[in-house]
Amino acid sequence: MCAGSGVPGDPEPLLTLADLAAFKPVTPVADSLPHGGGLEHRPIAFTAVGTEQHVVAGTLLDRPADVRFTPALARWDFGDGASDSLDGPAAEHAYDERGTYTVQLAVDFTAEYSFNGSNWIPVAGTVVATAAPYEIRVFEVSTRLVRGTCDEYPSDPGC
Template sequence: MRLRVASTILLGLVCAISSTGVAARASDGDCDFTGWQSYCDVSNSGDQVDIGAGLTDPGSTSTDPSPDPGSGQISPDPPTSLPVVPTVPEDCPLNRCDLPYDVVTPPDVTLADLVSFRPARPSLEGEPAGFGVVGMPANIVAAASEQRIAGTLLGWDVTVRFVPAAFVFEYGDGGSIRSATGGTSWQRLGQAQFTPTATSHVYLARGTYPVAVTVQYSASVDFGSGNWRPVAGYVTSTTGGYDVRVVEVRTALVDETCAENPSGPGC
């Protein structure tokens, strides 16, 4: 029973010294709480208790000497200075105000600047090939496709894109139309010959008529960012040289064909 009482008294003494000794020593300036790491060494005047206490935080400095290898304490790593990260304003271009640079934007482009970039000419044909019949539709067909041309523009590397926007047909007799399509053949349309199409034309007199088509291309430019910037207006490309010979057709009841009688009516 006497041993248990002595032990209880000693334990109480240790707790009292642990709780009050640190505060007392801290008030005397023996404890360093100014950095990331603080260390206190509390001693009793008697020979009952010696207490060492430490508080360790990462990256702190300490003036405490290295602990005894046998004490079981782990010495903290030496402090490492952290880099100062600048605060970047929200309105900073590209969010890199910490770097000195000049922001250069591509120039505005007009049709006049694209004079050296020319799309290919459209194709032009008709049916029946090369001729037509007075008073009956002749089918005129043109074709053009999207084109991309790389080069240098105003000192910048650029890609120019041309997209067909409209087809303007000139039929050679004063007639013309503007169509969103270049037209297609009677066969692909599933139509009979000499029937109207979106790009057909009816000639009212015999003769040979020069036909032409002009494609209006919408232009846009890309300076390497993947962003296509439209250019106001149209770039045009024209194809001509297709002549339509228009003839009259008369129906007559004859006894012989033209092969049998080349001088017969209608031959």
């Protein structure tokens, strides 16, 4: 931390993530479409709900302050050995086998602070918020009344 007395006209102090420890970003929630399930070999869309930019008010250095959290990276672990890191809240993944998988999501947020409506001052580094584990069931695909499997004829009805 560097100088800043809080006296009008003095420069604002430069803070670190440790100084902002009392301020927490929202906890993201993992979700999918379709919700809670999907078909093997077919993409499932995942999204990180609650990862919009947001402001948390509180007290910092005995002064009223706001901390603004902005999502920077969503890190997905799909539970089958695959993972992805994206700068947006959405991901897509296809499972090779039926089964139940536990999806893990962690979102890295950048932080900025402001005293009494002053300009936003960025803080080096990121704060990680972790979602509760999300369980998804993947079902086997089988077709009927077609000339073969979807692997053989992917453009046939039902594939």
